[in-house]
Each structure stands twice: as structure tokens, then as C-alpha cells.
Amino acid sequence: MTVLPTILSSRPLGTRDIHWLTAVFLLAAGPHLLRMPLWISALVAGIAGARLLQVRLRGGLPKKWLLALVAVAAAGGILLQYRTLFGRDAGVSLLVVMLALKLLETGTRRDGMLLGFLGCFLLVTNFLHSQTIPTALYMLICAWLLVATLIGMQYTGPWPGWRHPVKRAGILIAQALPLMAVLFLLFPRVQGPLWGLPQDAYAGLSGLSDNMSPGSLNNLILSDSVAFRAEFNDGRTPDPKDLYWRGPVLWDYDGRTWTAPRLVQNIEELPADGNIDYTVTLEPHNKRWLFALEFPGRKPPRSMATRDMQLLSFTPVRSRMRYEMTSSIGAAYGADDDQSVLSRSLRLPAGSNPRTAAFAEELRSRHGDDRSLVAAVLDMFRNENFVYTLSPPLLGEQPVDEFLFGTRRGFCEHYASAFTVLMRAAGIPARVVTGYLGGEINPVGGYILVRQADAHAWVEIWLEKTGWVRVDPTAAVSPARVERGIASALPRSDPLPMFVRGDFALLQRMRLTWDSVTYTWNQWVLGYTPERQRRFLSHLGFSEATWQTMSVMLLIFAGIAVLFGAALALRDLRQTRPDAAKAAYDRFCRKLARRGLPRGAAEGPQVFAGRAAQQRPDLAAAINDITTLYVSLRYAGKMHPESLQMLERRSRTFKA
Amino acid sequence: MSSQLNAVAEQINSIILGKSQQIRLAIACLLARGHLLIEDVPGVGKTTLAHAIATSLGLRFQRIQFTSDLLPADILGVSVYNRDSGGFEFHPGPVFTNVVLADEVNRATPRAQSALLEAMEENQVTIEGETRHLPMPFFVIATQNPSYQIGTFPLPESQLDRFLMRIELGYPDAQAERALLNGDNRRDMLLRLQPQLDPDGLARLQLEVQQVHASPALLDYLQALVNTTRRSPAFSHGLSPRASLALLQGARAWAYMDNRKHLLPEDVQAVLPAVVTHRLSPAGEPAGGSHGSLVAQLLQEVAIP
Structure with a gap:
């Protein structure tokens, strides 16, 4: 037992450390465990349980070859399961299993530290699946506990209670926050994620597709996930009956299924004279369509418009996308379409x-x-x-x-x-248009929220001299669908996502507030794109900030931070700077230490002098002289400059 | 150190054999105007030591044997109606003296204990609404049995704190014990002791102890020690400012006895176990226990700045 907490290099981990490590690992891997195939989750839980059991029974750690065997078998299983070891799902599974096995061979503090840092990496992989606020909060708590675990492993003395490391970790994380904010704001952004998400990361995204057959929309209607949000400039929201968000246009019919043509002629210019302006924040849906009110008057950046008034992004939308849009409601188009289109x-x-x-x-x-x-x-x-x-x-x-x-x-x-x-x-020339109808106005955030459940299909027909006009047969059958949304149009017995029917006012209100918070989070945190960064920096007075200027700013900031830290450290150093007598005495002590006579940190000058004189009787006189001088200068308050000079000279000329 | 103090130490050493370190500490405690607690099993010479100190310093000495039925009045004194004068007359208790030997202080009830402890703190006692000053110097040597013995009321932490030092005597080594067995009766020897000082002389020495110089470097070291006890999770709580003062005072007396007018880190180290052991407790245990190893660790690990 020691009085001061000290750091030893490779102390075996205590039971408590193992408990903490296992718990934090399970917490960090938790969201993955819920998503992974059952056998992997069970394997990981079993390994963690085995580690706890081993600690409890004070057994030995398993042999290395056994661990290697399990690792190879698990990797084989994952390969069979996913047909690959790479990509998001297989890679994460492999990581989780390997870390669980690492837990089984973690015996020393060094291993524990390694596992802790790998745990940080595991934590980050959760963002491959979800980037919402709850995920971020959960990750924050996990990171906090992880840091606390790492701190907890550093105690060698008595255990001060779990509050101590948790509090310390909280302070550390709080101290890291300004750094995080600065890096977030200034680190040069690239378009899209820094490294592309693996292909399979988009498999689960739902949305409209390029074909439609009876029953294909029903699945969408059952999803309350957000398709996009739109914010109207000046808060002017159009009538619900005008909220037709145009998506895929389906031309071809095989008697059962409607499909969009692979190739439609592009048009260079859209009539930019829209009568309503708004901004759309589109959730990733892994398809190219960009949704806009009928009929769009402008092309978003990096996208094109087709002759049938679809807006197509150059690449599938795989990250949240924000674009400004203008539309002319109630217009028609394409009066001069040629015979090939009409036929x-x-x-x-x-x-x-x-x-x-x-x-x-x-x-x-x-x-x-x-x-x-x-x-x-x-x-x-x-x-x-x-x-x-x-x-x-x-x-x-x-x-x-x-x-x-x-x-x-x-x-x-x-x-x-x-x-x-x-x-x-x-x-009469006619086409099916799919998209979304309506949406829910969020009074808290002042925007309109369109869910997958608002998916809709309508028709446009071509009339001579007028062009293409919209006809919605559903509106004839069920005007409520158009006027008041899907929930009021369907009989109550029909299954709908819970949130689509606003049955409880309070719940509704809470939900809208939460969605508005999410919207802000999407806008400012997840949607902090190069454009936003540039705009933010120009607010700060850096117009035309390139990644070079940003790097320079980052470096300048880092330089200032380092200088500030150095100044603080220097101040501390100066405060504890040994006075001149101490420096001379230390020099004398170093000389003796080189001759195998080190002074203990807690050894007083007289005790040391006695010991040294005993071991080196030949130096006794010099040692006593120097010690007497030092004591009179440092402890007796007799700061005569001559004695100081003498001490300095004696220690300089002292030869051990 | 003045020759008188040397003579005092020598004289006590001749009665309590082989305990020169503890005797030095006891004298240092007195010089630092602190009270002394001697803790050990019965029969190792606690009472004899107290008696010898008092006699050698030429101080008036009273002994109070603490028992479970001891009342505060038995310590402080009592007013008795005097028929001749027709008024109450105060009969001072044994506390009105220079050296009080409170023998086996933890055998008495907390009520009786606190009567003495108040006197220790204030150097005065209040009896029936009247405050009476105690003679100067006033010095309490309390002895106590280890608290695990039957029939004891352990002193609470706050009262332990009022003793500047606590020392343990321990068994004598074989050589000292042989000398003891061969020697005269201790009781007779005590009676033959000659005072080597008088109260005025002691007061002068105590004043001189106050003048011992404590340099900033020394205070740095002392504060480093105290701060370590406050920061370290090994102790349930750290040392109080009162303990810091006691440490400084004790170290001053020690330096003075070493014939120095300034403090060295060694002085602090010499008195530290006696001054702090009874004020500290390992995390999770009550104060006053024996945990010298932790204090020794403290001395070893805190570097001298």
C-alpha cells in the first residue's frame, strides 16, 4: 500500500479493472450487438461472461492457441455470413469479436490500456449506423466511462471509489470540448464523408424507387422515417393541396408494373421564375432523385433536370443534402413536346x-x-x-x-x-408521377416535415396547347388525403406508424419539438459542409477561405494553444524553481549520485551528509562544509551573497 | 540545547531505560506547549515517565486516576459551604497544578474526559459560573490503554486532536530490561529525583523555542506533507491546520533541543509520526488507530523541495 497514487509500468489488472473494462466494452459494442446476427452477439456475450467468470473463480487466462483458434473460427463464420471480411457490417463484426477475444487475454495494465483505446475506435464505428442526437449522447456517455476506466487503471494505492475516476474523466472531457469545437469548425471539410462509407451502409435506406406495382407503396406508408424537410422562405407555406413533391416519373407500363425510363432527355435550363422559394434538406435515400414542388424552377448544384421535370443528382444521395429551390405552383409545362414523347x-x-x-x-x-x-x-x-x-x-x-x-x-x-x-x-398522353404529398408543418421549427408515409402517386396528362397538367384521381376518391394528410384519409383500422396519426396533443407537441431539435442538429452539426464552413468563416471575416487558409488558421490556433500551455507550465516551473542555493546543492548531490551515493528524495541534508560522510570518510570534510553552507542559506535564513558564492564554488569544485 | 534540558533528559533516561527517543519527544512536546498522550499496554512505564518529567522540570504534579465513575468535579474541584465564614469556599481539584497526569484517560466516561479536555484547550476552567485560570505552565500527560482493551471509552477524533503528540513506549529491549531488573526500585528512584529547572526557566525555554527560524523552503516541505495527506486517497481525511501548527511547533522544539536556531527537514521528519499518527486514519477506518506504516510511507514518498 502506498500513500501517493503512483504509476507502475505493467501491474496486473485488478478484478475491478476487468469488471470496468468488460462493462464499458459491452456498452460500446451494445448497439452493434443488437444489430449483428444472433450467433455473433451470443459469442461476444459468452466471451465477456467467460472473462467475468474467470475473474470470479480466480482461474487462469486461456491459452494463446485456443484464442487464436476461436479467432480464426469466428473470422470464418463472419466470412460465411457476409461473404466478405470488409465493408461496414462484416468489418464491425470482426472488430467486435476480436476485441472481445482481446478481453480474454488482457492481464496487465498495458493490455487494459490498449483495449481501452481500441474501445474508443469501436465506439466511433457506431456512427457508421446512426448519427442522431441520442446516438451521440450515448457515445458521449460511453466515451466518458471509457476514459474513467482508463483513469481507474492508473490507481495503485487504495481505490478511492468510482466517483473519483468518473469525476476526473468528466473534467478531462470537458477540457477537450473547446478543442473539439475548434477542430469541428476549422478542420478543412471535404465534400461528403472524409472516407466513404462502405457500400453496404446504404442498404437499409428506404424511399421511392424507379418502379411501381400494386402494393409497392404500402411498405413506404408504414415507415415514419423522414424523407426530407423543407423550410419556406418568409414562412409562406403553400396550401396543402399544392404540396405535390415531384419524384420519379414512370412512363412505361407492362400490364402490371410502371417503370421509369432509363434515359430521359436532359434540359439545360429550367424557367427560374418560381413563385415560391424554399430550402429542402433531403435525407439520404441512395437514389438520385431530388424532390421539389411541382414544377421546379431551378437546378440544385451538382444535379440535372430532365425533360419530364425530374431533378436528378449526379450521384446517389448518400449523405444529407441541402438545396435551395424555387417552384411555380399551378403551372404546366411541355406544351411543345414532340411526337416521340407523346407516343x-x-x-x-x-x-x-x-x-x-x-x-x-x-x-x-x-x-x-x-x-x-x-x-x-x-x-x-x-x-x-x-x-x-x-x-x-x-x-x-x-x-x-x-x-x-x-x-x-x-x-x-x-x-x-x-x-x-x-x-x-x-x-390522351398520360404518365404516373410518384413523390410525396403534403407533409406535416412543424410550428416549433417553422418547417414542413415530409415522411416516407407521405409517399403518393398521381398522374399527369398532356393537353394540347396547355402541356402537361397534374390530375390526382386519389383526390376525387378521398379529398381528405389531399387536404388533411394520410392519417385522416384512412380508416382507423388501417395500420399506420404511431407518429403519423397525431392522437395525443402533448405527445404530438413533444415529437414536433424533438424533430425540430433534430433538424437543427442536422443543419448545423451533420450538415456542416464545406459551403457552410466557408460561410461561417466569411462571417468571421475570412472570405474565400480555402482549405489552405483553414489549415493555416488551425496551425495558428494550435500554436497559440501550445504557447499558452507552455506559458502556464513555465509559470508553474518558475514558482517551484529551486533557488540558487538549492541548485548548487543539487549539483553536489548529482556528483555524489554518480559515485553511487544518491540522495533520497525525502532525505534531509543532515541525514544525507551523515550517511555520505560515513561511506566516504575521505570526503567527509567537504561534504560537511557544503551541507553547512546549504543549510544556513536555505533553512537558517542567512542569505549572505558571500556564502552563496562560496557554496556555488565549493559544489562546482567538489570532486567525488 | 541548554544544559538544563540535557540534565533533564539524562535524569529521565536513568529511570526509563532505553527510551531516549520517546523521552526527547516528550520533552519537545512540553517545550512546544503541547499536551502529551502516551499510549501503550499497562506496565511499560507510562506513569513513571510522566512523574519523572514533572519532577525533573521542577513542576507541581498531580495525578488523576481515571475510572469509569470519575466525575468532572473530581477533576476540577468543588465549592463547599463553610459554616465558619458563612459562604461557599472553593476546593480546587487536582487539575490546578502544572503537570496533570491523567492516568488511563480512556477508562473514564466521555463526560469526565471532556472536563479535562476543556481545561487543556482553554488553560482555564469554569466551575459554577466562575472562570478560574490554571497555573502556568499547564501540561497534561495522559496515558491511555490501547482502545481494544476491555472497559475503555476511546477518545473521539476531535479530542485526540488536542494532544500535540502521541507516543508509544513499547517494551524495552533485552539489555534495558536486564538493567531494569538489576536496578533499584523505580519508586524510590523517583523520590530521589532532583528538579533541574523551575517554571520560570521552562517558560523562558518555551519562548526561545518560538524563535526558531522556519525558512520558506522548510514551510514548503511541511505544506507538501500536509497537502499529501489531504490529497491522498489512502487517508480518510487530511491533516487540519491545527495539525500543521502542531507539526511546526513540535519540529521547532526538536530543533531547539538539537541546539539549532533554525528548522531542518529532519526536525519535521523526527516529530511527524508522533504529531500526526493519532490525527490520521487510513481510508475506511476510524482515527486513532495504529498505522505507522502509512505515515512512514508519507515520509518516504514526499520529496523535500
Whole structure:
């Protein structure tokens, strides 16, 4: 037992350290364990349990060859599971298993430190899966405990209680915060993540796709994950009935599935005279579509516009993206579209849905005018017993026939699909447009929140001299869907994500506040892109900051920090600077130490002089002289400059 | 050191054999105007030491045997109605003297203990509303049995703190014990002791002890020691400022006895175990226990600046 906490190089770890290490490791790996295949999680938990059991029973650590065997077997299992050892999921699994095995061979403090630092790395990998505020908070707590564990391993004396290392770790982390903030703000940003996320990181992202068949949207409707948020300039939110967020445009129909053409002609310029301005913050969806209100008037950076008014990013959207947009609501476009476009918008597979085709011809014969034909069809949807429901019956070979003349229960995609087929059969060019409709206005954050559950499909038809105009057959069946959102349009029995129905006012309010906090977090922390950084720095007076200037700033900041720290250290040094007598005496002591007579740190001058004189009787006189001089200068308060000079001279000329 | 102090030390050494270090500490404690606690098993010469110190210094001496039925009045004194004068007359208790030997102080109840301890702190006693000053110098030598013995009331930490030093006598070594067995009866020897000082002489010496110079470097060292006890998780709590003062005073007396007018780190080291051991306790244990090794560790690990 010692009085002072001291650091020893390779002390064996105590039971408590093992407990802490195991607990912190499990905490850091926890989110991964919940995601990984069961056998890996079970293996890791088993290894951690084995380590705890071994500590409890005071058994020995397993043999190295056994650990190597388990490691190879686990790596093989992971290879079989994922078909690779790289990439996000396989790599993280491998890391977790290897760290768990490291726990089994951690015996000394050095191992413990290593495991602690590797634990920091493991902690960071959690951000490959999620970058939300709760994740960040959880990681912060884990990092805190990890630092506390590392500190806890440094005590050699009696254990001062868990509060001591936790408090100290808290202080350390708090001291690191300013540094973190500066690095966050000034470290040169690159477009996208610094290193690309592994490909499989985007596998789970949901969103609209380039095709649509009966039932394909239903999965989306059940997801309450956020598609994007939009903030309208001047707080001018358009009418709910105008909130059609345009996404993939589906041209081709094979009798069952609608698909977007692989290639659509690009257009160079969009009419920039939108009547509403807003900013969209798009969540990553691993596809190229950028959503905008119909019809977009501007191209976001690094994207293109197609002839059918889709906005496509050059690369799939894999990180949160923010773009400013302007739209002209209520406009039409493409009045001068050529015959090739129109004929493609009239194509129907031969022999499919014959009853629909016949019905269309009958309509055509009754209505010469396109507009009145459209109105007649919408009237039919409105007045006959069509039902809007999320759980329609399954449809067979001729889905539109069965739907129009049989089941008459369907979801937006059924109506859009049936309406388009009818139009094409009646000779009116028509296309299915998918996207989102509406969204929830968040009064706390002043923006509109669009979820996957707001996914929608509608139709646009081409009228001569007017161009493409939007027709939403769903609106005819269920006006509430358009006016008040999906939740009010569906029967209560239909399953919907919990948050989509705003049943409890308080819950609703809390949820909106939380979403607004998340939005801010996305804007300012996750969305701190090179552009934002540049803008921030120009606020500080550094216009046109390149990564070079930023690096220079960072270096200057680091230099200032180092100088500041050095100044503090120097001040401490000066305060404890031994006076001149002490310096001379230390010199004398060093000479003796070189001759195998070191003075103990706590050895008083007289005791040392006695000991030294005993061992070196030949030097006794010199030792006593120097000691007497030193004592009179340093302890007797007799600071005569002559005695100091004499002491300095004697210690300089002293020869051991 | 004055020749008188030498003579005092020598005389006591001739009665308590083989304990010169403890005797030096006891005299240093007196010179530093502190009270002394001697702790050990019965029969190692605690009472004899106290008696010898008092006689050698030429001080009046009273002994109070502490028992479980001892009352404060037995220590302080009592007012008795005098029929002749028709008023109350104060009969001073044994505490009104120069040296009080409080024998086996931890056998008495806390109530009786505190009567004595108040006198120690204030150098005065208050009896029936009247404050009476104690003679100068006033010096308490308390002896105490190790608290694990049956029928003891251990002194609380706050009261232990009032003793400047605590020493243990320990068994004599074989040589000293043989001399003791061969020698005269200790009781007779005590009676033959000659005073080597008088109260005025002692007061003068005590004043001179105050003049011993403590350099900033020395105070740095002393503070480093004290701060270590406050910072180290090994101790349940650190040394109080009162303990720092006691350490300085004790070290001064020690230096004075070494014929020096200035303090050396060695002086602090010499008195430190006696001054601090009873004021410190290892983390998780009550104060007053025996944990010399921890204090020795403290001396070893704190570097002299």
C-alpha cells in the first residue's frame, strides 16, 4: 500500500479493472450487438461472461492457441455470413469479436490500456449506423466511462471509489470540448464523408424507387422515417393541396408494373421564375432523385433536370443534402413536346386490361373533348363506390380491369395506375408521377416535415396547347388525403406508424419539438459542409477561405494553444524553481549520485551528509562544509551573497 | 540545547531505560506547549515517565486516576459551604497544578474526559459560573490503554486532536530490561529525583523555542506533507491546520533541543509520526488507530523541495 497514487509500468489488472473494462466494452459494442446476427452477439456475450467468470473463480487466462483458434473460427463464420471480411457490417463484426477475444487475454495494465483505446475506435464505428442526437449522447456517455476506466487503471494505492475516476474523466472531457469545437469548425471539410462509407451502409435506406406495382407503396406508408424537410422562405407555406413533391416519373407500363425510363432527355435550363422559394434538406435515400414542388424552377448544384421535370443528382444521395429551390405552383409545362414523347406516353401492352380499353373507347365516343373525358372519369371515381384504403384486396393478371370493375378498393397507386391506363386507352398522353404529398408543418421549427408515409402517386396528362397538367384521381376518391394528410384519409383500422396519426396533443407537441431539435442538429452539426464552413468563416471575416487558409488558421490556433500551455507550465516551473542555493546543492548531490551515493528524495541534508560522510570518510570534510553552507542559506535564513558564492564554488569544485 | 534540558533528559533516561527517543519527544512536546498522550499496554512505564518529567522540570504534579465513575468535579474541584465564614469556599481539584497526569484517560466516561479536555484547550476552567485560570505552565500527560482493551471509552477524533503528540513506549529491549531488573526500585528512584529547572526557566525555554527560524523552503516541505495527506486517497481525511501548527511547533522544539536556531527537514521528519499518527486514519477506518506504516510511507514518498 502506498500513500501517493503512483504509476507502475505493467501491474496486473485488478478484478475491478476487468469488471470496468468488460462493462464499458459491452456498452460500446451494445448497439452493434443488437444489430449483428444472433450467433455473433451470443459469442461476444459468452466471451465477456467467460472473462467475468474467470475473474470470479480466480482461474487462469486461456491459452494463446485456443484464442487464436476461436479467432480464426469466428473470422470464418463472419466470412460465411457476409461473404466478405470488409465493408461496414462484416468489418464491425470482426472488430467486435476480436476485441472481445482481446478481453480474454488482457492481464496487465498495458493490455487494459490498449483495449481501452481500441474501445474508443469501436465506439466511433457506431456512427457508421446512426448519427442522431441520442446516438451521440450515448457515445458521449460511453466515451466518458471509457476514459474513467482508463483513469481507474492508473490507481495503485487504495481505490478511492468510482466517483473519483468518473469525476476526473468528466473534467478531462470537458477540457477537450473547446478543442473539439475548434477542430469541428476549422478542420478543412471535404465534400461528403472524409472516407466513404462502405457500400453496404446504404442498404437499409428506404424511399421511392424507379418502379411501381400494386402494393409497392404500402411498405413506404408504414415507415415514419423522414424523407426530407423543407423550410419556406418568409414562412409562406403553400396550401396543402399544392404540396405535390415531384419524384420519379414512370412512363412505361407492362400490364402490371410502371417503370421509369432509363434515359430521359436532359434540359439545360429550367424557367427560374418560381413563385415560391424554399430550402429542402433531403435525407439520404441512395437514389438520385431530388424532390421539389411541382414544377421546379431551378437546378440544385451538382444535379440535372430532365425533360419530364425530374431533378436528378449526379450521384446517389448518400449523405444529407441541402438545396435551395424555387417552384411555380399551378403551372404546366411541355406544351411543345414532340411526337416521340407523346407516343411513349400513349403506349399500352397489347391485350392487357381489355375491359378498360373497351370502357375507354366508350368514353371517347361520348366525350369528344379531352377535358370533359377527364372530368367524367374523375366523376366516376367520386360518385361510384370506390374506396380509399391501405389494405386493398390482391389483384390478378389484369389488375386495372379487376380494380375498376371488381374490387374498387385501392390505394393511390391503384387509382393513379388505373387512371393513366384509361387515359392512354382513350388517346390522351398520360404518365404516373410518384413523390410525396403534403407533409406535416412543424410550428416549433417553422418547417414542413415530409415522411416516407407521405409517399403518393398521381398522374399527369398532356393537353394540347396547355402541356402537361397534374390530375390526382386519389383526390376525387378521398379529398381528405389531399387536404388533411394520410392519417385522416384512412380508416382507423388501417395500420399506420404511431407518429403519423397525431392522437395525443402533448405527445404530438413533444415529437414536433424533438424533430425540430433534430433538424437543427442536422443543419448545423451533420450538415456542416464545406459551403457552410466557408460561410461561417466569411462571417468571421475570412472570405474565400480555402482549405489552405483553414489549415493555416488551425496551425495558428494550435500554436497559440501550445504557447499558452507552455506559458502556464513555465509559470508553474518558475514558482517551484529551486533557488540558487538549492541548485548548487543539487549539483553536489548529482556528483555524489554518480559515485553511487544518491540522495533520497525525502532525505534531509543532515541525514544525507551523515550517511555520505560515513561511506566516504575521505570526503567527509567537504561534504560537511557544503551541507553547512546549504543549510544556513536555505533553512537558517542567512542569505549572505558571500556564502552563496562560496557554496556555488565549493559544489562546482567538489570532486567525488 | 541548554544544559538544563540535557540534565533533564539524562535524569529521565536513568529511570526509563532505553527510551531516549520517546523521552526527547516528550520533552519537545512540553517545550512546544503541547499536551502529551502516551499510549501503550499497562506496565511499560507510562506513569513513571510522566512523574519523572514533572519532577525533573521542577513542576507541581498531580495525578488523576481515571475510572469509569470519575466525575468532572473530581477533576476540577468543588465549592463547599463553610459554616465558619458563612459562604461557599472553593476546593480546587487536582487539575490546578502544572503537570496533570491523567492516568488511563480512556477508562473514564466521555463526560469526565471532556472536563479535562476543556481545561487543556482553554488553560482555564469554569466551575459554577466562575472562570478560574490554571497555573502556568499547564501540561497534561495522559496515558491511555490501547482502545481494544476491555472497559475503555476511546477518545473521539476531535479530542485526540488536542494532544500535540502521541507516543508509544513499547517494551524495552533485552539489555534495558536486564538493567531494569538489576536496578533499584523505580519508586524510590523517583523520590530521589532532583528538579533541574523551575517554571520560570521552562517558560523562558518555551519562548526561545518560538524563535526558531522556519525558512520558506522548510514551510514548503511541511505544506507538501500536509497537502499529501489531504490529497491522498489512502487517508480518510487530511491533516487540519491545527495539525500543521502542531507539526511546526513540535519540529521547532526538536530543533531547539538539537541546539539549532533554525528548522531542518529532519526536525519535521523526527516529530511527524508522533504529531500526526493519532490525527490520521487510513481510508475506511476510524482515527486513532495504529498505522505507522502509512505515515512512514508519507515520509518516504514526499520529496523535500
